[in-house]
Amino acid sequence: xxxxxxxxxxxxxxxxxxxxxxxxxxxxxxxxxxxxxxxxxxxxxxxxxxxxxxxxxxxxxxxxxxxxxxxxxxxxxxxxxxxxxxxxxxxxxxxxxxxxxxxxxxx
Numbered sequence: 312x313x314x315x316x317x318x319x320x321x322x323x324x325x326x327x328x329x330x331x332x333x334x335x336x337x338x339x340x341x342x343x344x345x346x347x348x349x350x351x352x353x354x355x356x357x358x359x360x361x362x363x364x365x366x367x368x369x370x371x372x373x374x375x376x377x378x379x380x381x382x383x384x385x386x387x388x389x390x391x392x393x394x395x396x397x398x399x400x401x402x403x404x405x406x407x408x409x410x411x412x413x414x415x416x417x418x
C-alpha cells in the first residue's frame with residue numbers, strides 16, 4: 312500500500328472493511344442466523360460511524376445488486392451522489408489495469 316500513499320490506503324482499507332461487513336451480512340441472512348446480533352453491532356461500528364463508512368456501504372450495496380462482490384472488491388474508492396454511484400481506481404496501484412478489467416472496465 313506504500314505506493315498508493317496514506318490517503319488512498321485509508322480509503323481502500325475503509326472500503327475493504329465495509330465489503331467484509333457486507334459479506335458477513337449476506338452469510339448471516341442465508342446461513343448463520345445466529346450471527347445476527349454480532350453482525351448488526353459491527354454494522355453500526357463500521358458502516359454508520361462516519362460519512363466515509365456510510366458512503367462506502369451505500370455504494371457497495373448498490374454495486375452488489377449488479378455485480379459480484381468479488382468484482383466490487385476491486386474498486387479503490389466509491390463516491391455516492393444521490394442515486395448515482397461512481398467508482399474510482401487508483402492509477403498508481405500496481406494492479407490498476409487488471410482490477411479495472413476484473414470489474415468489467417476494459418479501457
